[in-house]
Amino acid sequence: MPTAQPIDLDAVSGIIREHADLPGAMLPTLHAIQHKLGWIPAEAVPLVASALNVSRAEVQGVLDFYHEFRRTPPGRHVVQICRAESCQAMGGQALEAHARAELGVNFHQTTDDGAVTLEPVYCLGNCACSPAIRVDDDVHGRVSADGFDALMAELRGAEAAA
Structure with missing residues (x-):
């Protein structure tokens, strides 16, 4: 797992101030925090709730409902596998199973070395290349098990070279 980094609560507070007056501010605020930090730390929940005059439970409910919000820091690389209908029809489930087995993680988990977080995504807009x-x-389109392995080898090779 990646080592814990200190959370920049000043940056979080600045993001909240920038977004608090927007109509429907919660989603833009949470997206901006995740964009900046890569995830939504638990310490941000009461800050968002207070600034938007909602309960912590309401913020937590939004985080629970929308799967794209991460609750833990992602790996150095994020791999998303499309789960939309076209990709499923073209072998997506087999690719998911292969990826989980090869990486040794399930969706929303990170490899032990902190290199890769595996996530589902519900359309990449690349349906013609499922x-x-x-x-x-x-x-990347038309990804086979071998193609997945090649992409992961490329990632690991680039990390080793860095």
Whole structure:
């Protein structure tokens, strides 16, 4: 697992101040915090609740409802496997099973070395090239088990070279 980094609550507070007056401010605020930190730390929940004049339970409910919000820091790389209909029809379930087995994690988990967080995503807009995955910011189409393994080897090779 990645080592815990100190949480920059000053940055979180600044983000909250920037977004607090927006209509429907909770989602933009939470997205901005995750964009800055990579995840939503528990310490941010009471700050968001107070600034938006809602209960901590309401903030927690939003975090629970929307699966894209992370509660723990992600790995150095985020791998998302599309679970939409087209990708499922073209072998997405087999690719999911292969990825989980190869990485030794389930969705929303990070490899023991902190390198990869595996996440489901519900459409990458790459339906013509199903099954699709996103590795960090790069979308890859027609990904087979061998293709997945090659992408993971490339990631690990780039990390070793760095």
